[in-house]
Amino acid sequence: MAEHLSKLVLDELAAGLATDAAALAHSRDCFQCRDRLAQFVEARNQARRDAPFEQVFAKLKTSHAAVESLPSAPKWRRRTFVFAPALAAAVALLIYIALPHPKADVTRLKGGASVRVLRAPDGTAVSSARPGEKVVLAVTSADQTFALVMAVEASGDINLVWPLGSPESARVAPGPEARLTPGFQVTPGSMALHAFLSKEPLKVETMRAQLEREVAEARRAGMSPLQAKAAPLVGVGRAMATLEVKPGS
Numbered sequence: 001m002a003e004h005l006s007k008l009v010l011d012e013l014a015a016g017l018a019t020d021a022a023a024l025a026h027s028r029d030c031f032q033c034r035d036r037l038a039q040f041v042e043a044r045n046q047a048r049r050d051a052p053f054e055q056v057f058a059k060l061k062t063s064h065a066a067v068e069s070l071p072s073a074p075k076w077r078r079r080t081f082v083f084a085p086a087l088a089a090a091v092a093l094l095i096y097i098a099l100p101h102p103k104a105d106v107t108r109l110k111g112g113a114s115v116r117v118l119r120a121p122d123g124t125a126v127s128s129a130r131p132g133e134k135v136v137l138a139v140t141s142a143d144q145t146f147a148l149v150m151a152v153e154a155s156g157d158i159n160l161v162w163p164l165g166s167p168e169s170a171r172v173a174p175g176p177e178a179r180l181t182p183g184f185q186v187t188p189g190s191m192a193l194h195a196f197l198s199k200e201p202l203k204v205e206t207m208r209a210q211l212e213r214e215v216a217e218a219r220r221a222g223m224s225p226l227q228a229k230a231a232p233l234v235g236v237g238r239a240m241a242t243l244e245v246k247p248g249s
């Protein structure tokens with residue numbers, strides 16, 4: 001892929017002034033530039049809303065290097081992945097879904113990436129588990145060294161699963177299949193686990209925005225967020241596994 005778009009070009013695109021076909025195509029196809037462009041557009045809209053303020057502070061602003069900085073990213077809902085000690089009492093069954101996928105437990109996408117759920121501590125690939133039971137995700141990728149896994153719930157909520165509490169993806173252990181320790185406890189509620197594998201760390205919020213677009217697309221197509229299609233991303237290996245949690249008897 002060509003180099004990422006410059007601030008100048010992004011600004012032109014945001015203003016609707018860009019005519020370069022390659023730049024337009026790049027802004028559509030590159031998820032990173034698409035995100036940056038969205039920020040430029042938002043910055044323009046904000047500037048329009050703040051017009052009087054803008055005039056008063058124009059001088060002050062230009063004297064600051066802060067002119068360079070982008071407005072802060074949209075405040076996506078942040079909800080940490082809820083661990084389930086309290087829910088362990090609830091009798092529910094985690095069933096590794098057999099949605100209409102060619103393989104029951106692994107979906108391979110571009111980049112040769114895969115994600116599996118293993119029962120801790122014996123490491124058996126599981127098709128079901130009970131809430132409170134500990135599982136660990138294992139990812140495979142050709143030569144990607146960083147991983148990030150997010151869970152999409154039926155409600156459309158998106159939660160970071162691994163690495164918990166991190167703003168970006170983390171390095172995985174080398175080897176054919178890396179375990180994303182320390183794993184987590186199963187909670188009730190169906191989820192689609194989306195793994196992102198890459199050579200460079202990926203920002204959680206960027207991938208969250210990507211998933212939000214995919215969830216929106218699924219909804220437009222009349223599908224559940226759980227069936228959101230993982231779009232190919234340049235330089236990112238993606239894999240998905242869907243988990244269904246059913247209430248127990």
Ligand SMILES: [Zn+2]
Nearest residue numbers: 004005030033
């Ligand atoms: Zn780009």
